Amino acid sequence: MGADGAMAGGTPRITRGEWHMHGADEALTALGSDAASGLTADEAARRLEQAGPNALATEDRRPAWRMFLAQFEDFMIWVLMVAVVISAFEGEVAESVAILAILLLNGILGFVQEYRAEKALAALKEMSAPAATVVRDGAEREVAAAELVPGDIVLLEAGDKVPADGRLVEAAALRADEAALTGESKPARKDASHTAERDSALGDRRSMVFASTAIAVGRGRMLVTATGQDTEVGHIADLLASQPEEKTPLQRELQVTGKRIAIGVLGVAAAVFAVMTWRALGSGEPIGSGLAGAALIALSLAVAAIPEGLPAVVTMALSLGVRRMASHNAVVRRLHSVETLGGTTFICSDKTGTITLNRMRVRRLVVGEDAVEVLPDFAMQAEGAEPLADDLRLLLEAAASCNDARFDATGTLVGDPTETALIEVATRLAPDDVRPRRIGEVPFDSERKRMTTVHDTGAGRVAYLKGGADVVLALCTHARLRGETVPLTAELHARLHDLNAALASGGHRTLAVAMRALAADEPSEGEGLEREMTYLGITALLDPPRPEVTAALAECHAAGIEVAMITGDHALTAEAIGSEIGLLEGKRVVTGVDLEAMSDEDLAASVEDIRIYAR
Incomplete structure (x- = not known):
């Protein structure tokens, strides 16, 4: 969690997002820590209980049974389940078993794909440093990164992954690879004596280091200022988590189609039932047998009209798409998500490591x-x-x-x-x-x-x-x-x-x-x-563009897909790369400062004309 200076009970009070504005001594005083001896073990334990572990919040993993049942949360599937019941009621055992087998096959295909994707994603979630070297009670010790608290003094060396956000108190030729956070391809030089304006970009806060980045060269000491969800990468995770989950265009279309089919089938069945009942009454047949015969014919027609193979065909088509994506090393978590790629009209791409090689x-x-x-x-x-x-x-x-x-x-x-x-x-x-x-x-x-x-x-x-x-x-x-x-x-x-x-x-x-x-x-x-x-x-x-990028960009344009680049690099660097790969084509480059000055309406009116968003 974050620290706002009140933890130490003294002055100056430094609120979240202001640590880069103050010198190292002020930061140490605000957090009640010491650059040489760090926190005491007892104080660290107290703060850990107060602030919580230094880890990003994760979704509760869905149990396998719930993941399997989720495959049947579709209106078309519900219509087919009704068809199973009706077929069984009519004595059409073979028909009901066939439809049930199709439903189970459809559910198993979707479940297997999502279960594999969940396992693959779990293996990829290694963003946090597993351990850190801290100074506590005046002695260096290695602790789990999850046990770090605001006020801890962490030692950093070349090759270390930064375990939390922190304010540098010492830095010797220290440079941090912040590409994962800012998109800057070259390591950022760090300076413990540096201060910056409150609204300065992350890449310009030279006295700060951030969780999920890595130390490229040099060594230093940092004062932990934020942990877990209150780090900069934690804020990004919060933004992602706050996005509502929407149904894909295909899911919405299938739901509409399922309702139309159900209404149509029920309407036709009702009409047939009415006609058969009227004929039975006119023929002088007993009312009971006439109604039973009319109901049986109407229900049989309803079951026959339902396209029981549609969900299975859709699932198999999507599974083939997922397999093609996997062959390109892309993990698709939800089966229906692969369909949205076919409806893509605009791609926003990172620069470093995606468009470029992330290699100077x-x-x-x-x-x-x-x-x-x-x-x-x-x-x-x-x-x-x-x-x-x-x-x-x-x-x-x-x-x-x-x-x-x-x-x-x-x-x-x-x-x-x-x-x-x-x-x-x-x-x-x-x-x-x-x-x-x-x-x-x-x-x-x-x-x-x-x-x-x-x-x-x-x-x-x-x-x-x-x-x-x-x-x-x-x-x-x-x-x-x-x-x-x-x-x-x-x-x-x-x-x-x-x-x-x-x-x-x-x-x-x-x-x-x-x-x-x-x-x-x-x-x-x-x-x-x-x-x-x-x-x-x-x-x-x-940092040069990947050899395949220009061709991929041309393919996107030929398919009617527009591409924009988002980067933490400076505008000149981004513009040079954009011109080289044919991204700009007379379109605009905007910076973070430009975006801050825009209203939502201005951005909405300009977005079609912007191809590069830079620092």
């Missing part, structure tokens, strides 16, 4: 001033003059060396996605180069916006610098252009700035790279290394 890739390189596009197969296509091979090799060596990503024992690249992308492109474009041994570094931090590493090349020591283009260029006095080292004049600086700005406006994340050979008496560490650097080039990265 180097898409362009600026070698000196020579720009090249890096194609998906890592072939290079020059956008002007072809860069010199030695210049390209030096840029790739520097980008891969000034880098904390690495290959693990299985040969898999691990580390920050941006840095793994730099290693990947260097490995593919310069496979024979080996990163020289690192002997010193000046680590990256969010204020410096750069990192420097020192390497022993065998022929001497060299410092490689990587960071934001404006920051790197400000530290450079020279540039390497087509094999020559030239002074970095104001005119050249302006041209490089424009190149970087053009890439950034296209949604790329850019990093500039520079180097300097060190003198024998220079130290291998310290910010004094970052001077009189030589600019080498710029790397431009993007």
Whole structure:
């Protein structure tokens, strides 16, 4: 549950949704906690009893018998059940058994499908971290994530899943992968000293970490501020749970059809009964036998007119659809839900991991001033003059060396996605180069916006610098252009700035790279290394679209289905992806700020013209 500062009984009082506005010390005071010693075990137990477990509320799982009976909650099925009773009453045992067998087969097919889907979904519900390392009574201990309470101090390291929402009290080069929550494809940099406005977007709350996200690199300590249903992912779950369950178009149509059939059958049966009764009375037959004969004929006609095979045919058709969906790794929970896909006219899709690969890739390189596009197969296509091979090799060596990503024992690249992308492109474009041994570094931090590493090349020591283009260029006095080292004049600086700005406006994340050979008496560490650097080039990265997306989008358009993209990325990045896959087609891009300014009526009037919803 959430915490509003009253739990500690002191000031300042911080209400839910305001933790990012206040410093770490204020947050600790509000929750009566200590960054070094955490809560006491007794206090944690008291708060757990008060706030409840740190877990998302789940629906009570339907027992199998109720799931089976739910297959018969359909008007057409009820009509057929009446037909079973009438057939049995008439002595038509074979007819009643046949209809009953069809009903049971229909129910079993639907039950088996839903039961399998429920089991598959239960296996997928692993969103919460199973355990967390907390500080209680001044000692580190591992507890179940469900036992966390507001005020707990949780230790975070690279690879950890964040078990609750929290305010950072310490952060060392910490970056969190928040794609599952915000849609941002690259890890968000975190800063314990950062504060933000109340209405700032989740991705801009750099002092906060959120449940269901993961730590990509670095380490830190967080003060738990919200648990369970009161976390940001819990609010999303509440919104989903609040949506009423609606019948599908096919279910509504079958219900209407069933009622029409029932009314028609009853009307015809009543008319036949009336006619047969009138004839019996006119023929002089005994009234009792005449009425009985008329009723028998009317009921037989009613049973014969009911399409007892319709529910079974519908269920089998839907089951085939479910099997086709399963072959594409899609789990359909309710059998009738698969039918709604056929009536889809508008699809709202996430970007990260759905439209894109959720994997950063180097898409362009600026070698000196020579720009090249890096194609998906890592072939290079020059956008002007072809860069010199030695210049390209030096840029790739520097980008891969000034880098904390690495290959693990299985040969898999691990580390920050941006840095793994730099290693990947260097490995593919310069496979024979080996990163020289690192002997010193000046680590990256969010204020410096750069990192420097020192390497022993065998022929001497060299410092490689990587960071934001404006920051790197400000530290450079020279540039390497087509094999020559030239002074970095104001005119050249302006041209490089424009190149970087053009890439950034296209949604790329850019990093500039520079180097300097060190003198024998220079130290291998310290910010004094970052001077009189030589600019080498710029790397431009993007989370690329999946190869099959453009064709899938064209297929949707051909079928009359419109597609919109919803993402937590910045508008420029989203627009670049949308243009590449053919999504925009002259339509609009709106941001969260734009949406806040719209009334419901304005949104309803504009929604047909909007194709991208960005942060």
